[in-house]
Amino acid sequence: MRLQLTLSVLSLCACGPTSATSGGSVRHFQDEAVSVTTPAAEGSVTYFDELTVAPSWKADVITAATPTMSAADVVSRATEYVEVRHEVSIAFDHARDGDAFDASVTLSAEPDYLSHTLTLGRQWSLLAKRAELGVRLSLSTNSVGRSDVSEFSERLGVMGFGASWSHVMSPTLVLQGSWGLEHRRGYQSNPYRYVPIYGAGPRPVLVLPESVPVFRTGTSVEGVAIWAATASTYVHGAVRLHTDDWGVRSVALRGELWQSLGADAFRVRLRGRVYQQSSANFYAPQYDSPDGWRSGDFRLSRMGTVSLGPKGEFRLRLGSRRLVIWAVGDAVYFWMPEYLVRTSMLASYLGTGISVDFK
């Protein structure tokens, strides 16, 4: 078996790839609490025009401060920390005549969090290549720790399933629909987050670790319309609805406008997104009793986001190679009226990268 595998790998390498890509990028996200810089490198090699192998690496360099509680008697000082997360992944994709199978394995590690994820996908081309049906399965195991308490160890399992349908409606219009289901089981709190308990008075009487349910199941549907307005202008519009058994319901609207210029040597994109959600049914701005679930996570409160930003792409053809240089920037506004620490914040997302295709 080992000999067969070795021979297979050697024969694959000996045949030589038919195409390859490689690229690198760096992105930076900054809000009023966290700064994340993400260098990344990725590549792919395609054999026989059918089998693609794509390894990638990225790191998140996170500089953050634990939030200062608005109740001054509880936690009054923000604590700064720097943390690095590494993620390596390898993906395989086999495509023939529009039908495809893909699989990927991802390992993510940081001092207090270890995650393994496996995804499997299958796509079928249908109706004389006018439609595509896809299904996807994702399994993830996570180990949650605390960098300051070595004995602290919790587990979280995540299982996801999704199905999608893409349909060519006309020479200029494609519609896509997808459905996703995700089930989480295990530790879903933040081990560093504490929640003040107020009792009957105006001041907190004690502070307890965050505590949320062990199970969570959510489902979402998304519809996307892609329209070629002209030979060089493309418009994308999408709506996504989500609900889960913690009571979080959300709607997200997304739009993109792509403009190709100079025989596709330069592309500009403008994108915008609006998102709004309800709070989890156990979330409260402040808790009066130590009984029951409690969370200080603004993501479980009623909140929304608005983001808007451009992107530019230079696409140069150098013989059999194609060079793409891109830069992106987005501004994001968050509002969370039920969150005591802050009720709104601004964030920025910047990125630039380069990739080369070899044929």
Added chain:
Amino acid sequence: MRRLVLVLALLSACTPVRPWERERLAHDCMRSPVDPAQAGAYGHVIAVREGSIGGSLEGGGGCGCN
């Protein structure tokens, strides 16, 4: 089942697309997302700061955002 048949019938009744009419459809801007890797990176940054789950099929991962 009847609804599924109706939907399939409606979809198959759309404007026929012949091979020589697929030029615009072949453009990579007619995919969503146009660049899956870049869209995934941005989607992750945004998704970990919102309360919804499901759909993205991203597994766990701490990235300091939990």
